[in-house]
C-alpha cells in the first residue's frame with residue numbers, strides 16, 4: 001500500500017488557548033512531527049472523534065516549531081474548538097492550497113484589506129512578509145472590525161504600526177469614546193491611501209460582503225483585476241481536490257485556491273456568497 | 274491489440290479455477306435487472322454476459338459507499354467481469370480525481386492496482402442508454418484489462434493491458450487461438466447496437482451543444498424541474514462519474530469516507546451559514562453544469578458517459594435527457 005495516507009492527520013499539541021474577542025479565540029499549537037506551510041495555505045484540524053474543519057494559520061509561515069490558529073465560533077466544530085482548554089492533542093492535515101505568490105509582490109506596494117476574523121490569515125501574511133520586509137516597497141494594512149473590542153490581536157497593532165515600511169489604518173463600524181481612528185466601513189480606508197493604484201497589489205480577506213465591496217472599491221481606484229488576490233471561503237472538507245464540496249466553476253477552491261485573483265473568478269455567479 | 278477466439282464453455286470452465294484465487298464479480302440477472310454479484314463455482318454458469326447495463330456503477334468497486342480511510346486496508350485480488358464502456362470511460366474521471374499525483378488516494382489506488390477489469394460489448398440497450406450521443410462506444414475502449422465479445426458458442430477476447438494478458442495466460446484456456454481481428458459478425462452486432470442507440474437518441478444534442486444549452490439556462494427554467502425533485506441524491510450516487518464524498522470523524526483520528534451528493538441540502542454550506550446551493554433549482558442546475566461544463570473543463574474528460582442511470586433512478590421522474598431537449602427547445 002502507498003506509504004503516505006492523505007486522510008490521516010498528524011498530531012499537534014494544543015499548548016494554550018487565548019480569548020481575542022467574545023466569539024474569537026487563538027489556539028497555540030506545537031507539531032509533534034515535521035510540519036511547514038506557505039502563507040495563504042490552510043490546514044484541516046480534527047478534534048478527535050468530533051469533526052474536522054479548515055483554518056488558515058495566523059502565525060508566520062517562517063516559524064515551523066509552533067503554529068497559531070485563530071477561530072471564530074460559528075458552527076458545530078468551531079464551538080467544540082472553543083470548549084478546548086489546552087493540553088489536548090489535535091490532528092492536522094495539510095497544508096493545502098496554493099497560498100499567496102509572494103514573489104509577485106516583490107518591489108511593489110501592497111494593500112492588505114481585512115475585516116473581522118479575516119484578519120487572522122492576513123496576520124500570517126503580514127508576519128511572513130515582515131521577515132523579508134526589504135523586498136516590498138510599502139505595505140498598507142487596512143483593517144476593520146465592528147467595534148474596538150472586536151479587534152483581534154489587540155497587543156499587536158502598536159508594534160505593527162511602528163514599522164517604517166508599514167502604513168497601518170484601522171476602522172470600526174461603531175466607535176466608542178476611546179477610539180481615535182476611523183469610524184465607518186473598512187473600505188473607507190482605501191480612499192485615504194496615496195499610491196499609484198495601477199501598479200499596486202491588493203489582498204482581501206474577510207466576510208463576503210466586505211470582500212465584495214472591498215474588491216469593487218479597489219477596482220474603482222484603478223487596481224488591476226489580476227492584482228487583486230481574494231481568499232475564498234468555501235465548505236472545504238478533504239482539502240485534496242477530491243470530495244467536491246468546495247467546487248467553484250472549473251476550480252476546486254481547496255486545491256486551485258483558496259487564493260484567487262479577481263480575474264480568475266469574476267465570471268462565476270455567486271462568488272460573494 | 275491482440276485478439277483471441279475461444280469457445281464460451283472453455284472460458285466458463287477456466288473460471289472454475291480462478292474463483293479460488295480471486296474474488297470474481299460478474300452480472301447475474303435477478304428479478305429482471307442485472308447486477309454484479311460475487312461469483313462462486315456454483316454460479317459461474319449463471320453469469321449473464323448478454324445482460325443489460327448492471328445496476329451498480331463500476332465506481333462502487335473502487336470508491337465504495339463508505340470506508341474507513343485511516344485503518345489499514347487489505348489487498349484483495351479481484352476480477353470484475355462484464356463492465357460496460359460507459360462505466361469504463363467514467364473511470365478516467367475517477368482516476369483523475371483519486372490518482373491525482375499531488376494527492377494519491379491510497380485506498381482507491383490499492384483497489385485499482387488489485388482489480389482486473391474485464392469489459393464486455395453491449396448488444397442490447399436500455400431505453401435510457403445514450404452513450405454514443407457523447408462519443409462513447411458500446412464496447413470497451415479504455416480502462417480495461419481484457420474485453421469480451423460473444424457470438425453463440427464462440428467468444429472473443431481483446432487484450433487491453435499486460436495485466437490482462439497475464440491473467441488470461443494463467444487461465445490456461447484450451448483451444449484459445451490468436452486471430453488478427455474481430456470477425457465480421459461481431460462488428461455487425463456492434464453496428465446494430467450503435468444504430469439502436471442513434472435511433473433512440475436522435476433528438477438528443479451532443480456534448481458540445483449540450484454544454485452551450487446548459488450555460489444559457491436561467492433559474493426560472495430549473496424552478497420548473499425543482500418542483501418534483503425531492504433532493505434524494507439518487508441521480509448523483511448512481512452516476513459512474515460522481516465522486517463527491519464526506520469525511521466523518523471517528524475516535525482515534527479515524528475517518529470514514531462516505532458518498533455524498535451535491536443534490537443534498539447544505540452540501541456547500543460554510544460554517545458561517547452561507548450556501549451557494551441553498552436553492553433546489555441551483556442544486557439541480559449544478560449537477561448539469563458539473564457534467565457538461567466544469568468537469569470537462571477541469572480534467573478534459575467526458576463527465577456524462579450516457580449510462581442513463583440517473584434517468585432510471587429519479588423518483589421525481591426528471592429525465593436528464595428531456596431536460597436538455599426542453600432547454601434547447603426553449604430558445
Ligand code: SF4
Nearest residue numbers: 512577578580581583
Ligand atoms: S449523468 Fe446520468 S447518464 Fe450521465 S453518466 Fe451520470 S448517471 Fe449516467
Ligand code: SF4
Nearest residue numbers: 502503505506508587
Ligand atoms: S434523483 Fe431526481 S429527485 Fe433525486 S435528487 Fe436527483 S433529480 Fe432530484
Ligand code: FES
Nearest residue numbers: 237239242244254
Ligand atoms: S475540499 Fe474536498 S475537493 Fe476541495
